[in-house]
Amino acid sequence: MSLATADAARSVLVAARAARTAELDRWLGSLLTDGQVPEDVALVAVGSHARRELTPGGDLDLVLLHRGRADVAGIADRIWYPVWDSGLRLDHSVRTVHEARTVARGDMKAALGLLSARRIAGDRALADELRAAVLADWRADAPARLGELSSMCRERWDTQGELAFLLEPDLKEARGGLRDVHVMHAVAASWVASAPGGRVREAHDLLLDIRHALHDVTGRSTDRLVLQEQEAVARALGLLDADVLQRSIAEAARAITYAASHLWRRVDRFTTSRARRPAAPSASASPGADRRGVERRPVGDGAVEHEGEVVLARNADLNDPALVLRVAAAAAQAGLPLAPATVDRLAERAVLPRPPWSAGARDALVSLVGAGPAAIGVWEALDQAGLIVRLLPDWERVRNRPQRNPVHRFTVDRHLVEAAAGAAALTREVARPDLLLVGALLHDIGKGWPGDHSTTGAVVARDIGARLGFTEDDVRVLETLVRHHLLLPETATRRDIDDPVTVQTVTAAVSGVPGREREIIDLLAALAIADGNATGPAAWGAWKAGLVAELARRAAAALAGGTPPP
Incomplete structure (x- = not known):
């Protein structure tokens, strides 16, 4: 189906909600007036009806306002009973402005509803008085x-x-x-x-x-x-x-x-x-403070902390192709969010690295994902500004891609970022932390293409590795990591690891980059942990972790030409 078809279908729904709101307003207004407009009474909608967002299964939420009228119960019955008879679900109340105001100050749900109150019929001044009073109280009590x-x-x-x-x-x-x-x-x-x-x-x-x-x-x-x-x-x-x-x-x-x-x-x-209101800044305030006395603390090259967020330093060079990644890495390493205005400015004006990336840009990417869990929010900020798909065009294929099974907790792209963030805790276990982090970030990249995602992902990872400026040997290691990221967990849980053929299968799979087989085994073992933990509790546990570690140990011993000690 085309985009035009989807737009047309949604337009029908918007028109249906508007028509239903108008029809309900006319009908409810006629119930209130009943041929004459009563004084000092107003019928007010709150919630989705007030916002004109009432879907077919939505409830009516109405408030009958009055100025202390003794006959208000009869007026209310004139409205509520026809609504009930129609089969519509109704949440209703009868209040004076003072009563409604009191309820709103003590009940958050009531306050949120009344903030969007909309007059349907009756005394306009009364409805305006209610809304003004509720807003005034809300602002006064905001803290x-x-x-x-x-x-x-x-x-x-x-x-x-x-x-x-x-x-x-x-x-x-x-x-x-x-x-x-x-x-x-x-x-x-x-x-x-x-x-x-x-x-x-x-x-x-x-x-x-x-x-x-x-x-x-x-x-x-x-x-x-x-x-x-x-x-x-x-x-x-x-x-x-x-x-x-x-x-x-x-x-x-x-x-x-x-x-x-x-x-x-x-x-x-x-x-x-x-x-905790601070005192006004004195004439001796530090040079790093702005006119409001707020410190701007450097957190990296081109980045400073300002009011708990990372913003661009005044001397930041927007023509530096590594700036976006360097500022993002500084924020993640400091455990701080990027200020939205800063992200927008970077998206609009900053120059991005061109392939092959410089060592500085590549190192900044590794530093970003190597910050661990703090990298996730920073990555999300870049993604929301459209920067990730500009830095890594192949990312578009997995962005927001659902994984329709209960084992996975996240969409494909978020799973990749979670895995990379988890791999940051394992970088001391491997000889090449940068390849572990980038491999974790790319291990499921093939899920955006038809066919087996490990096979297609290896091809994509090879292209991305070259784009990032890795050496030819490093690119081949990345390709091997992505192609065989399931090798250890699947082999350990499906085959007998006491069988020498099982170990031979593993060592044969990692033989594509001569001289780096042991390094790849260590990388695959760490990647299996990061991948499993990022997937969810059903995908990783102590039993599986033990089997994977033992298989990796035996494969490493076989590559060294011996047998593993007990």
């Missing part, structure tokens, strides 16, 4: 409320997982889902951070369309996209298949997660600064 909201989000993420990497995700509640965008708007309403940008809005709209299609396909108000529904949902959206659907979800969710991470860092700085 405490945003800390509470942050804790709620983290608890939800722990429960629901990360949308981009789930086989059967909850489109609304998982990390990177619709709920996170609503929360971002709430934080923006406090004036602590800016409203979500265009990429986040596009990601939100895509997830909303997927949720809409899911409700249409299932006829239920579910937000969990289970495997058996994914093909039908993909067709409803004009997409080729479930893989394309999951890849689209992963891309959208990662854009939201990345933006939300930056937003919560701003919130943390805000709440911390409110709790």
